[in-house]
Amino acid sequence: MTIPFGEKHLVAVLSIPANASDVQTAVILTHGAGGDMNFKHLVSLAHALSSNGLLCLRFTCKCLNLVYRVKAYHAVWEYLKNLEKFTIRNIFLGGKQSKLFYNLN
Structure with missing residues (x-):
């Protein structure tokens, strides 16, 4: 899948749990400074999360600029919300080396 990001698109994969109608929690994953969304640990983690009832979207974000990466996460989140x-x-x-948690209630 591709997610609109300004004039570009982010390449992504959405792992959907078997009981998708009850999904209320989503996990968004990306890689560290190198690689892409197909980094074997991210693929394995996405499968494990979706197998346990969580929606998991992983995407490739090649830019190292923090502001750019935050905007990319925001674009992915907006896509999921819609x-x-x-x-x-x-x-x-x-990500491979960092994490944040948001409770939207």
Whole structure:
């Protein structure tokens, strides 16, 4: 899938749990300074999370600039919020070396 990001698009994969109708928590993952969303640990983590009932979106963000990466996360989050199939109340943002948690209630 691709997610609109200004004049560009972010390449992403959405892992959906078997019982998608009850999903309220989403995890957004990206890689560290090198690699891409297909880094084997991210793929494995995404599968484990979706197998345990969490919606997981992983994406590639090649730029090292922090402001750019924050904007990319925001674009991905906006994309997830607009997926009408899910009512997401919690979100976890994670990378290979950092993480943030937001409770949207």
